[in-house]
Amino acid sequence: MGVESFALAPLDYLAIGAFFATLSIVGYWAGRGEQASSTEYFLAGKKLPWYVVGGSFIASNISSDHFIGMIGSAVVFGISVSMLEWGNVITFSLLIWFFIPFLLSAKVFTTPEYLELRFNAALRQIFAVVTVISNVVAFLAAVLYGGALALSSLFGWDPWFAVITLGIVSGIWAIYGGLSSVAWTDLLTVAVMIVGGLTVTILGLDALAGDGGSLIDGFRIMIERNQATHGQWAEAVAVNTDHLAGGDADAYDRMSLFQAATHPIVPAISLIPFILSVGVWYNVLNQFMIQRVLGARSEYDARMGIVFAGWIKVIMPLITVVPGMILFALHPEILLGPWDQVKPEADKGYVRLIQSLVPVGLRGLLLAALFGAIQSTVNSVLNSTSTIVTLDIYKRMFRPQASDRDLVRVGVVSSIIILAISILLGGFVGRLGGSLFEYIQSLYAFFAPPFAAVFVLGILWRRINGTGALVTIISGFGLGIAIKLYMSLAATPPAWLVPYANQASINWFFCLAVCSCVSLLTAPPRAEQVTDQLTFNWHKMNLWKGLGDRWYTSVVTWWGLFIVTVVALFIVFSGFVLPSLALPSL
Template structure:
């Protein structure tokens, strides 16, 4: 791929980036200036967030270098099927809106580990809290910092370690200073910048492909034609790598539905993936669900997720189409040896910025990339300190201190966590491979056991704490053994190679273990299966607070969201 040795900037680039940092800082200062001595205010924004802040912050926390670097690179290699990692969220978002939010909100908890203690027992809470802290640091913070470091390194020719340190320290400031309220309101501004900047890159990329026609329509047609890989070098490179991508004789880059052996998007994941990685990420993952817990009410929590759903519909235009554009323009990258293709593809978005964005506008794109990193780092940092302070430190060491003491511990733990993540981030590159695949593989390991017990615990009152803790333990042991089996046994079936398929098998085992152990042991106590913690199938207690006017109806806007995704899936089936 063509690329410049550095990123040439002019006065207006520096000005636009400086204005972004200034406005972001003013927002962070304004919403964080009130002394945060109350735990609810610091960790949950005083439960005051309206729906548009909940939704914006939810998405800003989600979008990061995994998308602008990892997902663009994955789309470059595998095609449009990568978009299903966004559009398939319609299922988990729907479960979150209709099944999980009513109980998470009515339980009045600070964190998902706290909810799991109320529903199961203290052991489940502590187990999940520890895993949350470890996964947040390794799978989120370190990976995001590494991806952001790559961006800064390639744009400005700065040492990778220096780049990671700069991003980590700058992004961590507002999380430590202002707590969730500062972060959430900053995210509203960040999402606007990211969407505008991302759309402009896609538009410029399509104009590049259009040639002399200089129209978006012709550029889009060229992109589709070349990604269909029916002729020329595009056909050659796809045929060369079919066995690495899917292990079949035919491969369609423009299909969302892929064979079971596909390395990143096997079709069973579209059905069962919602119950494995997606539920854990969207409903149990503290740095995502913390925005929901901070909503004004159940209505604002639900409408926030509906709004986030519309942003998810738009997201592939920003982070998948650029990958298809790159394949249309630089198909020769897939002529490299397979182990070199994915790391090279991860550089694709930077190449688009370097070659397409004119001087004067580059500051805006730097701001959008920095915003993607900053918002996720701040979100993960704040949520990790929340779990450490309230679910580990408070429970195990100092139970009866003043709120100001826990706020202080939250700030100090944030500082320590960001330092640890910075150190780990510097070593991720030595692992090789794709950033997107690295992150998704970690998700597939951490998610299935907790996703299984969470869903079962809300839907069925007979599930108990013993079933949950045995299921989690068996799930982790099984996942490790499964990894070893696939790695070292040449006879392992090809359909088990994709990380999503491993997650599905692990999840199914955890469900069976949880149900069997629960049925063989005593029933949960009455206070563990109240209407605030589980579904009452006689009352179906999930339809309250859905909006008092038709145009504010959660049902209406949710249905439109579902139909939009259904249409997209049908078009690219």
């Protein structure tokens, strides 16, 4: 697929410069005095308003794996990738109604701290170490690699130079101002990402519509071609059915959210357990996501922040999925090459759309959106990882009496070291091959099930004890490794075991069973490990406070509308409704 050579005009440089200048002003302003205490540095003094909580929650989540990897996966698999955005309706609802009031009442700085109070110190340390490793390998290194891939494609930069530059530029405000700088710069970043991402989508639909056509015409053409009923689009799906659906002989439906059990990314059969394992681990247990919730100024701000994040998730496929579907509609030949080249080629989709569709003068905005996505995730992960290193490893294991000033100093130093290691690893991610998005998701599927099972059981059932939790973590990782070894050594592994979502679901159910059985066969936990602050007491847990004073500011109102909207999207893209609309061929 040929593309135009890439060039930037003075206006593009002005847009990029204005973005980083504004980002620097916001980061400096928000971070003033935040090194005065550990509460200020690690939890922003617990004064973040709801719009900052929600904006930062999403900005931390969106990065190069979305603009590079998720768009690439949408080129290959179609609308089904949106399930990874809209499926958050379940996890976000659990956060709003159960986890937020629970975690705030527990008054903890970190999730490992909670695990020690509920189970034992060993579990806290294991989770802290695993969190640091997963943050560096699954988040920072992959994000820096994705950004470097874009810069290399756009400007011909050396990949190592790109990784180093991105790491240094992206990490500066997390090191300087802690969570406050991170959260407020995230709010700016998410606005730029939405505007920039929607610009690509609009230009793509306009290109599909052609001269004299409307955006609605472009949308109809995109839908029709992604239904793959004729021409090269049908051929592209037909020749790759085995790869797209893991051997399912039926025709692959690119316009359905609900896919067969052999689908490589979102098999419908594993939707619920995948959300309750990877979703809970990512959005609740994952320190770099939950930290901004713990830094909210009130329970209302924490809850409404997640509602706001949910609404951003509703529109995210317009930015991270639809561009991939537009690229497939424009260039179905991407899927007609050798399969081992399809995914790497698809990962270049965002860059190719910028190159071929975006006029000089707007490219700076699009690059600012991409760079913003990278810096927000790097900032957030750096801040949260340094929080865990400082509070759960340094203070817990080496200096329990450390002063606030000492803790902040360790946080700054550990951020620098973590960033350096991530930059080093980021240069090697590309050698793993395959899709960037699937690489990251497969790591989530490995790390998440044991901890998610222990966490959910631990807060719901007081009989779960530390012995059961430890055995579950060890055996869960053992099963995960065994599955990976089997998949790499077996000549023809069963198609249903190939999707990482199915692997995560199997491991999650296994961990639930192990944790329950071992806990019942060993001594019950001590009384102080199952207090009302550490486990749910349905009679005393006040789930109805912090919901807002008026109906139009109520958490209930906006959460309810969020639920209705996502359910409607599920119905429209169920694989049954859309074909019945009989969209005209254009």
